[in-house]
Amino acid sequence: MQLRNRDGTPVDPVPFGVVVGLAFMALLSFGPLYGQALGLSLEAAIWLSTAVFVVTAAGAFYRQIWTARPELDCEVAAAVRARRVFYLIPILGALLVALSVPLVVG
Numbered sequence: 001m002q003l004r005n006r007d008g009t010p011v012d013p014v015p016f017g018v019v020v021g022l023a024f025m026a027l028l029s030f031g032p033l034y035g036q037a038l039g040l041s042l043e044a045a046i047w048l049s050t051a052v053f054v055v056t057a058a059g060a061f062y063r064q065i066w067t068a069r070p071e072l073d074c075e076v077a078a079a080v081r082a083r084r085v086f087y088l089i090p091i092l093g094a095l096l097v098a099l100s101v102p103l104v105v106g
Contacts, residue, residue, distance in 0.1 A: 005068045016064040023056045030099050037102065 003013045027049045035045025 003065050005070075006066050009068075009070055011065050011068045011070055013065070016060055019060045019064065020057045023060070024053055027053045027056065033103055 002010050005011050031049025032042060032045040035048055036042060
């Protein structure tokens with residue numbers, strides 16, 4: 001499936017798919033648990049998590065597909081990409097711990 005931006009130029013859909021998949025996983029894993037911890041029913045928490053996911057997916061589509069400008073993309077050096085990944089690993093680890101602490105403590 002070839003996605004196109006607002007100018008009709010083909011855009012790589014992989015980053016969009018990754019962001020939407022991770023958002024789905026995170027929001028529908030942690031969202032209902034936090035919703036119930038805040039006093040919502042399970043059904044309401046799932047609906048709220050789904051609504052937040054839909055908004056996130058729409059925002060990702062707008063940012064990564066609709067307004068993408070592939071002609072401005074250039075290749076990033078491997079050293080820069082590796083540095084970004086190494087910076088991202090502890091950030092994501094800390095985020096995962098922060099998301100799970102209230103569920104363990106409370």
